[in-house]
Amino acid sequence: MDSNDTFPEELMQELAARGAVPKPRWQFLLSRSVIWLLALASVVVGGVAFAIAEFVFFDNDGIAKLQGSSIQDIAQSIPFVWLAITAFFAVVAYYGLRRTRRGYRYATTTLVLIVVVLSLALGVLLNYFDFGQRIYEYVGHQIPLSAVFTGSTDGLN
Amino acid sequence: MNERVSDQELVKAALIHREEFAALVARYDVRILRYVTRLGSLDPDTAKDVLQETFIKAYLHLNDYDPSLPFSAWIYRIAHNETVTHFRRQKNRPRPVENEDDLKVFDEIADDLDIEHESNTTINRAAVRAALDALDFKYRDVLLLRFFEEKSYDEISDILELPRGTVAVYLNRAKAKLKEQLKRYDEHT
Structure with missing residues (x-):
């Protein structure tokens, strides 16, 4: 259906009256780049947090504790705070990806799965190079109360 | 403007010469007005205001248009958002209008x-x-x-x-x- 009224003409007059000009392309590229960077940075931070969580868990003999100990011991060996940080950044990364140009096309479960798998894979990879331990020890030196982050005192020396 | 000219070509032209945007407006204004009205505008004047804001926003964001998407989907999206924004401002529930x-x-x-x-x-x-x-x-x-x-x-x-x-x-x-x-x-x- 085509226009049959004077609206296009009126609109062009309004645009001229407002002195409207299209916003430059770089502004949109910048905002989209920021969203992508936010999403990727969140995956990286989530990966680092998971690397630390993994290090703390094994440093606390987590598997051994899981095999024959009380619920309290098991609970103490799980680095809840680092896992919570991993989850938090996974959520941020999800929202970042959702807001990319085509992010809306993917189902929530697909995006969540992508973010979680990427964060965990990155965490495992970083831990392979002892990155989790290094960051954990660095945080331990910087923040004496880092015991809070482990859920246990076993990993702190 | 020739009907065979694609929307994408009209967008390119409108980015160089503002007047070319009128052809895009003429191609979609009736459809968008109908959609906005059906979505729940209170009266024809309000619907026309939303229509105007839709096309002004489209023009200002023309550089953000992704040519791999149909222009129709993009302009309907802006119209949808403008209508929702309008009703949020008014704090009214949209009421459908029929013809x-x-x-x-x-x-x-x-x-x-x-x-x-x-x-x-x-x-x-x-x-x-x-x-x-x-x-x-x-x-x-x-x-x-x-x-x-x-x-x-x-x-x-x-x-x-x-x-x-x-x-x-x-x-x-x-x-x-x-x-x-x-x-x-x-x-x-």
């Missing part, structure tokens, strides 16, 4: 829902209209786009920025709710 064309679509919806036609079709129309009024905004929106604007699932996905699967789910739920409302209407009449 003669809509009455035919009410029949189509009734057909799609496999609802028995009564001899007096105006009863069905009134029932469908009442049931549509009672639906949540998001369900009414997908029904409007599917039945009134005749958009495909992919287009609705691009307009509402929802995954295609979610569009299908919303549409099925909307139909189910509509059918439920129509049953209630039948019971009460």
Whole structure:
């Protein structure tokens, strides 16, 4: 259906009256780049947090504790705070990806799965190079109360 | 402007010469006005204001248009957002407005829902209209786009920025709710 009224003409007059000009392309590229960077940075931070969580868990003999100990011991060996940080950044990364140009096309479960798998894979990879331990020890030196982050005192020396 | 010129070419031209934007406006203004009105504008003047803001926003954001998407989906998306913004400002629930064309679509919806036609079709129309009024905004929106604007699932996905699967789910739920409302209407009449 085509226009049959004077609206296009009126609109062009309004645009001229407002002195409207299209916003430059770089502004949109910048905002989209920021969203992508936010999403990727969140995956990286989530990966680092998971690397630390993994290090703390094994440093606390987590598997051994899981095999024959009380619920309290098991609970103490799980680095809840680092896992919570991993989850938090996974959520941020999800929202970042959702807001990319085509992010809306993917189902929530697909995006969540992508973010979680990427964060965990990155965490495992970083831990392979002892990155989790290094960051954990660095945080331990910087923040004496880092015991809070482990859920246990076993990993702190 | 020649009808065979693609929307994408018109966008390119409008970025160089503002006057070329008029051809895009002329191509879509009637459809967008109809959509905005159906989505729930209170009166023709308000609908025209929303229409104007839609095209002004489109012009200002012309450099953000992704040519791999249909221009139609992009402009409907802006119109949808502008209408929602308008109602948020007014703090009113959108109220659908109908015209003669809509009455035919009410029949189509009734057909799609496999609802028995009564001899007096105006009863069905009134029932469908009442049931549509009672639906949540998001369900009414997908029904409007599917039945009134005749958009495909992919287009609705691009307009509402929802995954295609979610569009299908919303549409099925909307139909189910509509059918439920129509049953209630039948019971009460």
